[in-house]
Amino acid sequence: MDRLEVLSAQLNKADLWDDPVHAGRISREHGSLMNKVEDVMAIEQELVEHIDMIKLAQEENDPELELESVKALLRIRRNVKQKELEALLSGEHDYCSCYIEVQAGAGGTESMDWASMVMQMYKSWAQHKGYGVSVVDEMPGEIAGIKRATIEVDGENAFGYAKSEVGVHRLVRISPFDSAKRRHTSFVAVAVIPILGDGSTRVQINESDLRIERFRSGGAGGQSVNTTESAVRITHIPTGITASCQNERSQHSNKASALAVLQSRLDQLEMARQAQMNAQHTQSLTEISWGNQIRTYVLHPYRMVKDLRTNYEVSDPDSVLEGDLDDFILSFLSTSLDKDEE
Amino acid sequence: MRLSFIRPISCCAVSSPTTLVKPQTPLFLRPPTFKTTLTDLKKWHLWAKSLASSVGSAFLNLDNGPDSNQLLRELNWLIEDAIGTPKSILEQPHKSRNGNSTVLIRTCLDELYVLWKQRVEERRPFQYVVGCEHWRDLVLSVQEGVLIPRPETELIVDLVDEAIKENEELRDGLWGDLGTGSGALAIGIARILGSKGRVIATDLSPVATAVASYNVQRYDLEEKVHVKQGSWFEPLRDNEGEFVGLVSNPPYIPSKDIGGLQAEVGRHEPRLALDGGASGMNDLIHLCDGAVSMLKPGGFFAFETNGDEQSKFLVHYIETKKQGSFSKVKMVSDFAGIQRFITGFRGR
Numbered sequence: 185m186d187r188l189e190v191l192s193a194q195l196n197k198a199d200l201w202d203d204p205v206h207a208g209r210i211s212r213e214h215g216s217l218m219n220k221v222e223d224v225m226a227i228e229q230e231l232v233e234h235i236d237m238i239k240l241a242q243e244e245n246d247p248e249l250e251l252e253s254v255k256a257l258l259r260i261r262r263n264v265k266q267k268e269l270e271a272l273l274s275g276e277h278d279y280c281s282c283y284i285e286v287q288a289g290a291g292g293t294e295s296m297d298w299a300s301m302v303m304q305m306y307k308s309w310a311q312h313k314g315y316g317v318s319v320v321d322e323m324p325g326e327i328a329g330i331k332r333a334t335i336e337v338d339g340e341n342a343f344g345y346a347k348s349e350v351g352v353h354r355l356v357r358i359s360p361f362d363s364a365k366r367r368h369t370s371f372v373a374v375a376v377i378p379i380l381g382d383g384s385t386r387v388q389i390n391e392s393d394l395r396i397e398r399f400r401s402g403g404a405g406g407q408s409v410n411t412t413e414s415a416v417r418i419t420h421i422p423t424g425i426t427a428s429c430q431n432e433r434s435q436h437s438n439k440a441s442a443l444a445v446l447q448s449r450l451d452q453l454e455m456a457r458q459a460q461m462n463a464q465h466t467q468s469l470t471e472i473s474w475g476n477q478i479r480t481y482v483l484h485p486y487r488m489v490k491d492l493r494t495n496y497e498v499s500d501p502d503s504v505l506e507g508d509l510d511d512f513i514l515s516f517l518s519t520s521l522d523k524d525e526e
Numbered sequence: 527m528r529l530s531f532i533r534p535i536s537c538c539a540v541s542s543p544t545t546l547v548k549p550q551t552p553l554f555l556r557p558p559t560f561k562t563t564l565t566d567l568k569k570w571h572l573w574a575k576s577l578a579s580s581v582g583s584a585f586l587n588l589d590n591g592p593d594s595n596q597l598l599r600e601l602n603w604l605i606e607d608a609i610g611t612p613k614s615i616l617e618q619p620h621k622s623r624n625g626n627s628t629v630l631i632r633t634c635l636d637e638l639y640v641l642w643k644q645r646v647e648e649r650r651p652f653q654y655v656v657g658c659e660h661w662r663d664l665v666l667s668v669q670e671g672v673l674i675p676r677p678e679t680e681l682i683v684d685l686v687d688e689a690i691k692e693n694e695e696l697r698d699g700l701w702g703d704l705g706t707g708s709g710a711l712a713i714g715i716a717r718i719l720g721s722k723g724r725v726i727a728t729d730l731s732p733v734a735t736a737v738a739s740y741n742v743q744r745y746d747l748e749e750k751v752h753v754k755q756g757s758w759f760e761p762l763r764d765n766e767g768e769f770v771g772l773v774s775n776p777p778y779i780p781s782k783d784i785g786g787l788q789a790e791v792g793r794h795e796p797r798l799a800l801d802g803g804a805s806g807m808n809d810l811i812h813l814c815d816g817a818v819s820m821l822k823p824g825g826f827f828a829f830e831t832n833g834d835e836q837s838k839f840l841v842h843y844i845e846t847k848k849q850g851s852f853s854k855v856k857m858v859s860d861f862a863g864i865q866r867f868i869t870g871f872r873g874r
């Protein structure tokens with residue numbers, strides 16, 4: 185509120201528009217704060233109205249009206265939760281789109297299957313939130329699941345939310361691949377990389393530092409081969425960092441997507457270099473140690489998902505695996521906010 | 527290696543594309559006027575997936591054809607092209623979506639069964655099934671009778687781009703794409719030329735010229751790209767010596783290798799687009815010979831070849847038989863590390 189008053193005072197100054205860039209910034213910030221305040225007041229008003237409505241409905245004995253208002257309250261609750269999440273995002277890159285990467289831990293098919301479950305969880309989560317989701321790179325396991333995969337999640341605040349997922353996810357279940365029906369524990373590492381916007385300074389890549397290779401191209405190539413597979417792998421020679429893409433329909437687009445991933449990996453590396461002074465950094469897959477477990481999913485002998493950082497837990501793993509992650513994210517973000525304030 | 531240097535016999539030199547061939551509209555551009563239910567569509571999807579999975583690596587082992595993973599990816603693209611509503615509706619098994627809800631598709635469901643059967647059982651190329659190929663940032667219409675442009679060939683546009691960046695005069699001159707097929711190279715190049723730059727694209731095949739013209743029109747390039755029917759340089763007689771650049775991906779597969787090609791290619795793509803004569807180099811040599819009189823001094827050329835052996839031979843041929851005509855002749859490799867192209871400049 186204080187900030188709003190300061191801004192309003194500035195907006196009322198006669199000489200404001202002498203510096204149009206400054207004025208533009210002030211008026212934009214003012215506008216966006218005003219919107220937020222109005223949103224909150226509207227929610228407050230709606231809340232009061234519906235509570236009154238329920239009271240009235242009970243007095244009048246009108247169950248239909250009551251039900252409608254209860255539904256409205258539920259809707260408001262969802263809405264408020266969303267607003268709360270948004271309020272928690274204030275990191276420099278939180279507004280960015282991002283890549284989510286998963287990598288199966290040791291244990292072969294078992295953990296590769298877990299990796300594809302985790303990937304599916306993020307795809308559904310992102311779709312629910314209305315984000316664009318596309319698979320950039322995917323290395324399938326020999327029998328089932330995936331060894332490694334990268335998806336792009338496109339939309340506002342994607343990085344801010346998804347960064348809560350960085351770390352190792354552990355699964356305990358009766359293996360569907362074990363004929364002896366024994367209990368297995370599998371691990372998957374998750375990394376999240378922001379896709380920096382145009383405003384940010386990005387690492388300069390020299391074309392001559394890149395090696396571009398086509399892979400899985402058997403035989404003579406050219407006219408002799410007709411394949412829709414046009415995967416490329418790009419290596420940044422000075423750092424040895426690679427990126428590949430095979431899900432686009434042309435080689436040109438595969439190359440462009442791989443280059444975009446490479447760019448973000450290099451940006452992330454640069455951020456990591458600067459991380460000593462700046463806590464804004466999320467770890468890459470290679471940096472994540474398998475000891476860094478953040479969440480456990482138990483399907484047997486009991487059912488539970490528990491976040492080891494916040495102790496938040498639920499007893500319905502299915503809904504979590506179907507992408508219902510917001511509560512985990514919310515509790516993680518509020519815990520980190522509290523920590524920051526301490 | 528014995529080579530025949532016989533010039534290919536040209537049969538007709540009709541200069542305007544008398545298009546009797548009607549180009550087909552690719553699936554993704556047809557209106558979504560067919561209705562089906564989500565349940566029926568899912569049934570088809572399951573069937574199509576299991577057909578794809580049943581292939582395993584059988585085709586891969588047989589003739590380097592597609593394996594199940596590749597076919598499954600193609601199936602996703604078929605859905606992407608065929609469905610009017612977002613394809614994610616097929617991926618939400620848990621959601622309480624009504625199975626009877628209508629889904630709009632761009633061809634009838636029966637046809638989708640036929641198309642996928644053709645893809646897997648007859649090895650009909652996926653690009654003919656959906657009627658298009660994604661090439662560079664373009665989506666080109668293709669159909670039986672026209673070669674499906676290859677990923678390797680995309681690089682020729684990059685080579686042209688580099689040449690133009692080194693010598694801006696090339697940007698506003700006349701370019702030639704010989705044996706244009708779907709029009710891929712002509713369109714790719716036209717899009718990097720300046721306002722005065724023009725491309726003449728030629729092909730002997732009436733299906734190719736019809737499809738190329740259709741693609742040119744779809745990208746609004748009628749002003750820039752002229753499609754002419756005829757054999758190699760014949761439709762270009764009026765423009766001798768005027769070209770600042772020539773590109774071509776002529777047929778280069780040796781005749782004896784045609785029989786052993788991957789089924790998608792050998793059984794379905796036009797022989798006229800593939801067969802380069804006994805050594806595979808009949809047309810490439812004809813093009814090298816002709817380029818001398820067609821190109822302006824300083825003009826650029828880039829030709830695609832079958833790989834290391836042909837590229838080396840051509841560089842040697844130019845250096846010995848065309849001494850002094852060209853400069854900076856070199857081989858360029860594709861992303862698989864094969865010497866796929868030769869490029870050079872007409873001497874000044």
Ligand SMILES: C[S@@+](CC[C@H](N)C(=O)[O-])C[C@H]1O[C@@H](n2cnc3c(N)ncnc32)[C@H](O)[C@@H]1O
Binds near residue numbers: 534674729774775800
């Ligand atoms: C390998 S395809 C290349 C098509 C296209 N440029 C591409 O890269 O996708 C060779 C093309 O040369 C054409 N062609 C074959 N003989 C020809 C001739 N004598 N004159 C002109 N074009 C010819 C074929 O019809 C075919 O379209």
